Amino acid sequence: MNTYYAANLLIFAGVDIIACLALNLQFGVSGIVNFSFIVFQAAGAYTAAILSMPPDTAPDYTFQIYFGGYQLPFPIPWIGGAVAGGLLALPIGLVVLRRLRADYQAIALLVTSIIANTVINNARPWLNGAAGVALVPQPLQEQLNADTHTYQYLYIGLTAICVAIVWFIAARIVNSPYGRSLRAMRENEVAATALGKNPTALKMTIFIVGGAIAGLSGAILVGFLTVWAPSTWLYPETIILFAAVIVGGRGNNVGAILGALLVPVGFEEVTRLLGGLNIGPPQLIPALEWVCIGLFILGFLWFRPRGVAPEPRHVFPGAPIREDTRWVEGTPAS
Amino acid sequence: MSLLVAAFGFGLVSMSVIALAAVGFTMQFGITNMINLAYGEVMITSAYLAYYVNQAGVSIWIAMLGGAAFGAVFSFLINRFVYAPFQRKGTALLGMVIVSLAVSLMISNAMLPIVGYFSAAYRERFSRLLHFGSLALTVNQIAIIVLAIGVMLAVHALLRYTRLGKAMRATAANPTLARNCGIPTQRVIDVVWLITGALCGLAGVVAALDSDSFTIANGAGFLITALAAAVLGGAGQPYGAMIGAVVIGLITELSAAVWAPDYKQVVAFGILVAVMLLRPQGLLAKRGALAAAG
Numbered sequence: 003m004n005t006y007y008a009a010n011l012l013i014f015a016g017v018d019i020i021a022c023l024a025l026n027l028q029f030g031v032s033g034i035v036n037f038s039f040i041v042f043q044a045a046g047a048y049t050a051a052i053l054s055m056p057p058d059t060a061p062d063y064t065f066q067i068y069f070g071g072y073q074l075p076f077p078i079p080w081i082g083g084a085v086a087g088g089l090l091a092l093p094i095g096l097v098v099l100r101r102l103r104a105d106y107q108a109i110a111l112l113v114t115s116i117i118a119n120t121v122i123n124n125a126r127p128w129l130n131g132a133a134g135v136a137l138v139p140q141p142l143q144e145q146l147n148a149d150t151h152t153y154q155y156l157y158i159g160l161t162a163i164c165v166a167i168v169w170f171i172a173a174r175i176v177n178s179p180y181g182r183s184l185r186a187m188r189e190n191e192v193a194a195t196a197l198g199k200n201p202t203a204l205k206m207t208i209f210i211v212g213g214a215i216a217g218l219s220g221a222i223l224v225g226f227l228t229v230w231a232p233s234t235w236l237y238p239e240t241i242i243l244f245a246a247v248i249v250g251g252r253g254n255n256v257g258a259i260l261g262a263l264l265v266p267v268g269f270e271e272v273t274r275l276l277g278g279l280n281i282g283p284p285q286l287i288p289a290l291e292w293v294c295i296g297l298f299i300l301g302f303l304w305f306r307p308r309g310v311a312p313e314p315r316h317v318f319p320g321a322p323i324r325e326d327t328r329w330v331e332g333t334p335a336s
Numbered sequence: 337m338s339l340l341v342a343a344f345g346f347g348l349v350s351m352s353v354i355a356l357a358a359v360g361f362t363m364q365f366g367i368t369n370m371i372n373l374a375y376g377e378v379m380i381t382s383a384y385l386a387y388y389v390n391q392a393g394v395s396i397w398i399a400m401l402g403g404a405a406f407g408a409v410f411s412f413l414i415n416r417f418v419y420a421p422f423q424r425k426g427t428a429l430l431g432m433v434i435v436s437l438a439v440s441l442m443i444s445n446a447m448l449p450i451v452g453y454f455s456a457a458y459r460e461r462f463s464r465l466l467h468f469g470s471l472a473l474t475v476n477q478i479a480i481i482v483l484a485i486g487v488m489l490a491v492h493a494l495l496r497y498t499r500l501g502k503a504m505r506a507t508a509a510n511p512t513l514a515r516n517c518g519i520p521t522q523r524v525i526d527v528v529w530l531i532t533g534a535l536c537g538l539a540g541v542v543a544a545l546d547s548d549s550f551t552i553a554n555g556a557g558f559l560i561t562a563l564a565a566a567v568l569g570g571a572g573q574p575y576g577a578m579i580g581a582v583v584i585g586l587i588t589e590l591s592a593a594v595w596a597p598d599y600k601q602v603v604a605f606g607i608l609v610a611v612m613l614l615r616p617q618g619l620l621a622k623r624g625a626l627a628a629a630g
Contacts, residue, residue: 033430104430106612117605285453286449290449292441296439296441300435
């Protein structure tokens, strides 16, 4: 295991942790089944790319077509990615989250994800279509040589700082009165409404916050990969993150991190180990992995719906202790 | 003008294919309360089964029946061994959506090593072209239209004039009350999965035949058009799905003629967004997609 490989793994782990924390805020804490999560990550990645790249008329870049190309210095593309993710959540949320029933919201978001990918794939002039954008400058590339070990450590450090910031935000949200309202809405929307909570406003804010965090994760990813194409954000990528949050423990930030390390990072590792063995046709192992992700979701929903690290019960002093306080959405009341 | 007439002809074929798919999808949802996101994958799997039967020398019109039978059995088994146990366990609607998406992912990826990434095509994909004025349709396309009309009439007859149809409508309206009136709702639901599964398999073969060549990745596209037609008509409403199929079939083909064929699904999606904004309950349903409260 060389330094480059270790750096790779750590950065992917960081990006997956950030993404899972955001998805946990939306799905685990608020109960929004955001099947278009990966679209927000993609929006952040594309935005970071066009903010940091030179215009497509620059030498070395003429083989691709994209709009913009602003060559802005380091922190701006990452911030821009987060802003783009948050802004994109606004129109999607306004269409989907206001009047629709919860299961319709889920399918509307799934369809959004598939269609967004189709549009970007077919419309070449915007973001270079199916080929995607390449040669995205890495952060601080002008000042430092991106091929050195030091740069790898720097990138790990930057990712770690972002993980810490996102963790802080997620923890604050979960433990705040706002987080309590979100959980109340998740458990019983009608009752929360009756107590004066506005479910649409609650959903919209968490949708935007989650979208912004997803956009940041995309910006970090594109800065490291230096390429971004529609094939990297197909809708099944969202399902991996769902598997991670379900396996880790929805509603619990620690669970989300655990899930990110177990599912996306763990599977990446297993592929690498099995890839060297040359079993069967080339597509066999990746295909079986997806089948395993599906089995993980079904298995955990069936045997352990609360995940490896279940959400802690929030019992307040003075609250009447009832038998069914152990009940959590998704598990049968025993 | 002749371009629009030709597009209208394609529209007739498209709406036939979409209607076959959407009616089965919407009946599954209306009667068993299950948004089956694996529907598109069952369609494409049935299309592949018919493809192998077709390759063995059987005419596609007979292989189609094999596809329908496979779709029926496959859907029944998915419900029996995955959906029904989760529903009995008390999994919420949202949980069921995740379960069906996981099933969809598993089917398409389990199929991938078997069928490969390459596109397949039926042997009878080319047929004679017939002209009706400036409207030109192949024999296959006419057969698809006739088949779809026949199936729609059969569904209508089933729902209106048979005891089973009455039991299905009762189960859709209020399962508990239906059970208390002596309707064996569990058996009705089993039969519904068989019938809608057959529709799903048939629709898969017809859609594959209509699109000349197909790959495993087409499943998601099949699902989107069926979903759009079902939601437009009002989810759970078979007649609504038929109307939705007519509207979406026509509009997507006309847009392909005047704009770009790559964006057919995008146009279907645009219709879906418009419906969700303007009339979330769909054309026919009273409540449908609207939230219970809030």
